[in-house]
Amino acid sequence: MSKKILTKLEQESTLSESDAIALLSEEVAPHAIGIAAAKRSHRINNGRIYYARNAHLNPTNVCSLACPLCAYRKSSLGELGSYELSIDSIVTYATLAKEVGINELHITGGIPPEKPASWFYDIVREIHKAAPRLRIKAWTAVEIDHIAKLEKCSVEEVLEKMMEAGLNELPGGGAEIFAPRVREEIAPRKIDSHRWLEIHRLAHKMNLPTNASVLFGHLETPKELVSHMASIRRLQDETDGFKSFIPLVFHPKNTKLEHLKKTSVTNTLRTIAVARLFLHNIPRIKAYWVTLTLPVAEIALHYGADDLEGTIMQEQIHLAAGANSTAGGISEDALKRMIVRAKRIPTLR
16 A cells, blocks of 8 residues: 555545555555554444344336346246236335334335336335335435436426425435446446436435445446546535445346356455545445345445445345345344444444
8 A cells, every 4th residue: 555545544534536446456455445444434433333124125126127237127027037016015015114113115126117107106105104104215316217207307306206205215226337338238228327416416405315336346447436436425525415325246147247257255345445435425335235245244344334234124136146145134133243243333223
């Protein structure tokens, strides 16, 4: 690690993009970056590691986008393995989640080709009616853009109606990687980076908090990865609306990119640490254990991660791509034990 970067880390100065690229280089020992990132995390969050008692809901796996990166998507309800949850079953699921102590519901799914805009609103509205205290984190920027196109209206109008229906927060999905070169290869039909950022900017202006993510470990270069994070950092400087940043490990199994080798644990931990150091203005960096695995997520708490996401009942999207995680979720006590072992303070979001 160069003296210049080391001095910046010691002084907790803002890292440049070239600094972050250098830290992602294999020439720099990941443990040294991890120590610096853990210190930064402690300074930002006073030793707290956050989590939620949350559940994930994926209403359907039918999607019209056909992204090469996706193992979850089916083309139609007639395809083997496809499904669609009824509104009644969604409400039943939300009610059950509430009864077992869940406080946050994370909803994403994709772009079902034959669903009207009302379908998206109805899901949020009916969940909110059945469980008004349940925090609803729903619809990525990709889905919000799709709803606006269906209704031939502005994003602001969509967000306003969603908030009236009971929406509390936007998830960070759909960002993938902003670099046009790579985006064209892994998600060519998704909205581009400018549109993704603009939708989150508008949400922040409406006092609707959001999250951000990056999918890494596929075709991206360190420069493209850092450029992605820099775009997030600039928007956060402008709006202060992002609650967290989630580095998501790409799992190639069952995708059209299955020929790629899954990234190493070392690179995963390095990426999380660099995210914590570079994104000084984002409150929390998540160790999303579904893509990391629980053991790696626990190690990530020593590499700058300050959020373990949550109990995550019934996540399906990453499981379809071969993520070796706990399919039915994890208990709150187990999450707390992981945090305590890392000598941090468990803190419910």
